[in-house]
Amino acid sequence: MAVLKINGEDKKFKNAVPATLKNLLELLKVDEATVVAEINGQVVPRGNFHNTILQDGHKIELIRFVGGG
Amino acid sequence: MTKLNYEQFEAMLIERHGKSAHEKLKSATVGIAGLGGLGSNVAVSLTRIGVGKIVIADFDLVEPSNLNRQQYFIDQLGTNKVAAMTENLKLINPYIKIDGHQARLTPDNIPTIFSDCPIIAECLDKADQKQMLVETVLNKMNNVKIVAVSGLGGYGRSNEIQTHKISDRLIMVGDSTSGIESGFSLMAPRVAIAAGHQANAIVELILES
Secondary structure, three states: OEEEEEOOEEEEEOOOOOOEHHHHHHHOOOOHHHEEEEEOOEEEOHHHHHHOEOOOOOEEEEEEOOOOO | OOOOOHHHHHHHHHHHHOHHHHHHHHOOEEEEEOOOHHHHHHHHHHHHOOOOEEEEEOOOEOOHHHOOOOOOOHHHOOOEHHHHHHHHHHHHOOOOEEEEEOOOOOOOOHHHHOOOOOEEEEOOOOHHHHHHHHHHHHHHOOOOEEEEEOOOOOOOOHHHOEEEEOOOOEEEEEOOOOOHHHOOOOOHHHHHHHHHHHHHHHHHHHHOO
16 A cells, blocks of 8 residues: 555555656646646646655645636 | 725725735836736735735736636737736736836746846746746845746646745745646636635735745
């Protein structure tokens, strides 16, 4: 069992957490163009989502944007 | 026409807000990224209460489709929004300093355009542009705070628009779901509620810093 804390809530994974931040967003069906992501308080630039490795226990904030202004 | 000179205008603000709050507002500089429904309403609020300087940026012109929610007038159609907004704000408070940039915001020009601003309001329209601005500010502008909006479409559900402090540098306003891509239209009342939350969060940041 592996866990990511996403926006304050534990999300459990049977074997391992998704390999990268990009993989996690795909799993959650979140369009990466509309998300600001933080891991353990550090902002991850969108261009680095594909090579940002996730680890068991990471605290992740996903700030999602919808259009309108 | 009756006029208020600078001393009279300032006396009015001090009478309303108290000297201490007035001095903080007067010495504040706030960036407003985008001058649509959010930005034009945030700018009007901050101008009315005597924020000393605002830095405004937008690339667009005033169009007929803006008039259902944005603070422009029919005779300003076709004018660039920065010039039109500057004109309208100066009618409200002739003493505010306005630094206007008619520009499309990019990760490269954002830190330069808003270099004087310890607080920035995210007032863009498209989700990916909002993402770009917030990421750029958090990553490239040390200690700068940003108040961003996600989810303000439609009508009713006034109390679903909320203000959440995500971190010391990021405040999020909105219901996080009512986007234009889901078919919600943008209407003056609910856009103004979100802009009011945003301006109010900025005032709190200024007065409690």
